Amino acid sequence: MSSNELANRRIVLAARPQGRPTPDDFRLEQTRLPTLADGELLLRTLYLSLDPYMRNLMDEAGTSYASAIPIGQPIVGGTVSRVVVSKHPQFRAGDLVLGNAGWQEHAVSDGKELSPLGDMPQPSLALGALGMPAFTAYVGLLDIGQPKQGETVVVAGATGAVGAMVGQIARIKGARVVGIAGGADKCRHAVETLGFDACIDRHDPLLAARLADACPKGIDVYFENVGGEVFDAVLPLLNLHARVPVCGFIAHYNDHAPTAGPDRLPRVTSAILMKRIRMQGFIILDHYADRFEAFRRDMATWIADGRVKAIEHVVDGLESAPEAFIGLLEGQNVGKLVVRVAQD
């Protein structure tokens, strides 16, 4: 089979979402792949990662770290792929690789930005517990949050790909860990499966009071990955010298217009001053060169020891990706959301 005969199914950005994405913003289409040139390889996608940052790249402005997805082009995304044909000296047919092939069943690659995965027994973990989301948790929590033994760490999205890892790593470091998650089932999962000390339902009308009860000694580290009302509940509980690593704001990713008042900024900046808070944003792409090896070594050990549980939420088929992604932004998954695009 030569690559120029190969039909490829892919999902492109049909329209820029206005606020929350809808199925009409995506289009499944069939194309043909170009002939492989020397130095290129043909990849078959096994697993596609779905992550909140993709929503930012659907807006025309893009982000500081990546430009917007052009209309009509495939949605970007991390992938685990099998090499089908290789005209590249460093890869052979059959190799398992981590890359960014995006929302499509096949891709042609020049080999740059591909990482060999060897014979990894559960390769989807390269997109989750041994990949970007857990690495985000590791760097944000340990390098910026710096929790000490006996301190209290709070994280929202407690059962999501990042939050679940923040909580589990914080427990390993001896912190008291309080999660926030959407609904009683998720909260039970956070406590019973992931080992959080407590977990509060973010839909609870008494969220602020429940969080205060669960944090009798205040909050030393708040890993910010959701924004919105959770942050309002956290703010008055932050201790002197609290650290707030800022990783994302799912609550605002679908914001279209400026948010109505009152203006919450003065209250936040006043707390930053009075409580000597350090609030620091980070983008995980900046940290691979320095920290990824340490992360992979630590995390592999923790998973092997059973100290970290790597929970996945797997959906089948490329065509399931839009609906699963829309659900991700609404918190419908438990664990790392991946699409199994093809059976290996």
Place this chain on the structure above:
Amino acid sequence: MSSNELANRRIVLAARPQGRPTPDDFRLEQTRLPTLADGELLLRTLYLSLDPYMRNLMDEAGTSYASAIPIGQPIVGGTVSRVVVSKHPQFRAGDLVLGNAGWQEHAVSDGKELSPLGDMPQPSLALGALGMPAFTAYVGLLDIGQPKQGETVVVAGATGAVGAMVGQIARIKGARVVGIAGGADKCRHAVETLGFDACIDRHDPLLAARLADACPKGIDVYFENVGGEVFDAVLPLLNLHARVPVCGFIAHYNDHAPTAGPDRLPRVTSAILMKRIRMQGFIILDHYADRFEAFRRDMATWIADGRVKAIEHVVDGLESAPEAFIGLLEGQNVGKLVVRVAQD
């Protein structure tokens, strides 16, 4: 003269200010001082420091670092005093001391928290260029802001006690320094006297555009001491990995009710994330033990070398303090505002 015969004039908090303080919130009164006990000393105030933080202590809530001033009690404040009578083994009549005697002409002290000033030739500098405000600039700029050679530093209140020092220290460290100040006269002072590279009038309706013009390479350090509209103009100009030491918010000190919308917080937190910004509050009281000696050594050298100019705004007489303080919150002073309470 024994201390129990001594009449004392002092200014007490008559009422908690609702928003901006008015003269009616203060009351000048005459009292008698108690007899000195063993271990106590009688102080005569020479200079009283007026600083924005005092406004926070007039609110019922107080702050995280000091409790509210009780109604009917003297306003707190840093002072340079002469020891009149001493029953304390470590001080003698005639000693010059730095302390916190507050808004009054005399005070009885137990000697704690008094620092001897020796024969300092211009003792009011202990309240400004060699004291708390300049130390605030030093710690915030150098320890949190960490400006590098060739980076751009922006500070508002550029001609005030803290801002003037931030700019001058940043110049010494090789940064480009852009000030923001209220009015053309102050801006000229910042550039011509203090050596800022540029200074923008904060009343200029084109503030944001002027600031952008003055910062062609963006902003690496924004020393936050005013809040409000200045921060809105600064935010889009912040560079990747910018640092924002947070020292105070004069623009909000008189805020009474929650500020109207739109809610500026999502835009700020999104910038913190996308630009990997570090925003960190600090209260200068935390840093005396570790950093004051280094500050005093550096600053004395810089003043002696003429690299730092110590500008003061002196008003005469305790009775002038309320009006001068109200003016301070509206930016009417140039340089460190001190009240000369008594001729030495």
